[in-house]
Amino acid sequence: MALELVSSSKCFEGEQRIYSHNSTVLGCEMKFSVFVPPCMLEEKKECPVLYYLSGLTCTHENFIHKSGMQQHAAKEGILIVNPDTSPRNVNIPGEDDAYDFGSGAGFYVNATQEPWSKNYLMYSYVTEELVELVNKNFAVLPNKKGIFGHSMGGHGALICALKNPGQYQSVSAFAPICNPIECPWGQKALKGYLGDDKEQWKQYDATHLAQNYAGTPLELFIDQGSDDNFLKQKQLLPDNLLTACAGNDHLQAIYKQREGYDHSYYYIATFVGEHIAYHAKFLKN
């Protein structure tokens, strides 16, 4: 599990780095981004870690270029890890053909259908291999770990937290897909990666998982712009998740609707500081 440093740039007194490594789980070379806060550089201090999962079409770079998150992570003293959204260059015919399936669209599930099942195991990658890699290579507090994301990655963050009670101390999502079983993006991805049996899809559906969650009490911070075209197109369906949470005493949903904001990184940039401060409440106590 050797890490290779691809680049490092000083940013808000911390360092925005990109690493590559050969992923055992995914069977390919993967890149991921790490923002190292100044306190970890200067004081060799152990820090909480916050994972960010990106949306469709993104790589490990969109968030670090466009969100402006570094200033907030620097202030709070949190390491931010942002993996890629799928395996890359694994030579599956058609892997790069669609924006919403295959490369750039791993959906943070473990595929069971050929030919995807050999490499497209993003759920295990982000919850296991990447976490082990980060724990081994950075001075992070292993029990102070949060997760957030955007759109497909917002859903990824929700399912990682809901499927692993107690493992993530905080979770939030910008404009997440909330009920993929019921939306076109989710149906295409879950059918392609998991096959025709819809029972199998439920294990990766945040709304279904919320209905059945019985773990340690968990708060879900859901953020949504009111002018988000994908909300209007019923790709996101936050109401279904909120209803599920309302019916489950183990879960508490905080829902913030942002008047006039769309699905873009301009929206994320506006509220990423609020999210990082939210995670800090849980990760720094």
Add this chain to the structure above:
Amino acid sequence: MALELVSSSKCFEGEQRIYSHNSTVLGCEMKFSVFVPPCMLEEKKECPVLYYLSGLTCTHENFIHKSGMQQHAAKEGILIVNPDTSPRNVNIPGEDDAYDFGSGAGFYVNATQEPWSKNYLMYSYVTEELVELVNKNFAVLPNKKGIFGHSMGGHGALICALKNPGQYQSVSAFAPICNPIECPWGQKALKGYLGDDKEQWKQYDATHLAQNYAGTPLELFIDQGSDDNFLKQKQLLPDNLLTACAGNDHLQAIYKQREGYDHSYYYIATFVGEHIAYHAKFLKN
């Protein structure tokens, strides 16, 4: 001079917009970005305007995606305008072949050499046509106008201010090319756009202009990362400009060197708030 709105996204309670228009000066369709601060939207208030000129290879989008400037412009109530770095698609053979000449590399000069002289008139575009367009279409205070930029665009900002005493109330530059006559990037561009006669180059060289500046007193805020590869490669040469300013009573240079920072947008994002606050001192008094 009709403007077409290409896109608009809410951002920090303001709006990040992209416009296109047919440029009379450049003879092609041009895009530019405008961040409209919330005070202009909500209170219909007249605002100062700050122009940002980008560096080599950039379009009108790099700065608005990567700098995180919107939060600072929103706070200060300043309209930010970011043009493209060259004419586009003007069918000059080879226009897209090099990263440091032709498209993406207009250098903010008025070319005199065929075939560039018909379209590559970026100096007139940014100091005249774009300013008229902005003044006509936005509620900006015409006498509260600042300019800044990065690298090639930092040089562009400096020459716009130095060649037009009193027209810009403030100027700053991130890692600017300071003396293009003496560096490889500048020599290639100035020779290509202006021909072999080096006397002609001087009218677009910030250091030469600073040596001979005799206008209203002007302060130049020069920002530079100490780990900037292009500084080490002697493309930027800030010392030459600082020496010129030191010898001219009409000019005052403020030079800030940032320890460990490189030439990237991570560096710009770290200090853009300081720059916008600097401009606000001049533009809001």
